[in-house]
């Protein structure tokens with residue numbers, strides 16, 4: 001696999017120092033990504049390069065901040081993102097908080113509505129309708145999962161496709177699946193996976209890819225995107241008799257099955273590129289929060305065989321938020337350019 005590897009970039013410590021020396025998202029003169037660093041966790045022989053999603057996401061957010069400044073200067077308007085949270089799940093609250101913080105850092109206006117766990121479906125639909133009609137809101141995100149008594153698909157379908165920055169509307173997913181059509185928005189996590197591959201110099205054309213998981217929000221759109229880049233894609237799901245056998249043939253593996261460390265190191269074809277979407281909390285008495293996050297891939301084992309791999313945390317997660325900002329900026333530019341849509 002041809003990869004543009006940069007193993008001689010600054011050390012992590014140097015990079016941290018440099019980041020601290022300037023405001024976090026001030027447009028840098030050179031917004032180059034230093035995608036890959038040597039994997040510290042793996043033995044020296046055959047050590048995989050780490051695809052540094054945190055760093056790449058930071059580069060993208062800096063690019064976005066510069067574009068927002070230019071948009072504001074030209075139009076007097078800032079992109080606006082509305083986040084709707086129903087209930088009080090701890091993880092959802094954390095995600096929503098980090099999305100709002102990311103919005104503020106790039107100069108977006110952020111809107112938010114928090115509804116109680118027992119809010120009715122109609123109340124959620126009313127909030128969506130209000131944001132659909134608000135010209136200062138260019139993107140709408142309804143945090144998932146919603147409480148059981150609310151029909152998730154009905155709520156997602158109610159989001160105006162012009163503001164569907166999550167890319168969850170069936171029309172946006174459908175367009176992704178059809179040759180010759182382009183969706184208005186591509187879902188953030190799948191788009192982030194592809195951006196990581198692209199910015200790491202991974203060639204997809206003619207390669208074999210395995211996607212573990214087929215959910216509407218991750219596995220399915222990732223598989224469609226990889227196929228659009230001319231990879232030959234196999235999707236693995238809970239009824240696949242031998243997941244390992246499929247993964248062993250893949251030059252590119254995307255793991256999104258929601259099973260901690262299910263994809264074992266010895267499933268990885270030597271030299272393959274591994275994108276680990278999984279976010280799983282596992283109890284760990286030694287960790288500060290009492291748990292630590294692991295991916296859907298056995299990271300240590302995979303490091304010994306992969307040519308490059310994303311870590312968890314610090315891989316796909318930060319890219320999801322960067323792509324949300326990117327989608328919102330794109331939507332704002334379209335909507336501000338044509339206010340009568």
Ligand SMILES: NC(=O)C1=CN([C@@H]2O[C@H](COP(=O)(O)OP(=O)(O)OC[C@H]3O[C@@H](n4cnc5c(N)ncnc54)[C@H](OP(=O)(O)O)[C@@H]3O)[C@@H](O)[C@H]2O)C=CC1
Nearest residue numbers: 189213214215218237238256257258277278279316317320
């Ligand atoms: N980093 C990020 O930004 C994000 C991370 N995530 C993480 O990604 C992971 C996937 O999320 P999501 O797609 O929402 O999860 P879902 O639970 O919706 O889907 C999981 C998929 O994996 C498949 N699967 C489950 N068990 C197995 C198994 N034993 N073997 C093979 N396939 C299996 C399921 O198959 P079937 O269809 O047959 O049930 C399903 O298609 C989770 O860890 C989640 O936390 C999710 C969103 C964003």
Ligand SMILES: Nc1nc(=O)c2c([nH]1)NC[C@@H]1CN(c3ccc(C(=O)N[C@@H](CCC(=O)O)C(=O)O)cc3)C=[N+]21
Nearest residue numbers: 141142143144145166188279313314315316317318320
């Ligand atoms: N409408 C909707 N859109 C979503 O995009 C959406 C959603 N609902 N519901 C939940 C999932 C999950 N998700 C993540 C986003 C960022 C990180 C992230 O930044 N993770 C950090 C770690 C954060 C930590 O330390 O807890 C990392 O991987 O480095 C993870 C997961 C978006 N989702």
Ligand SMILES: [Mg+2]
Nearest residue numbers: 167187216217
């Ligand atoms: Mg989707």
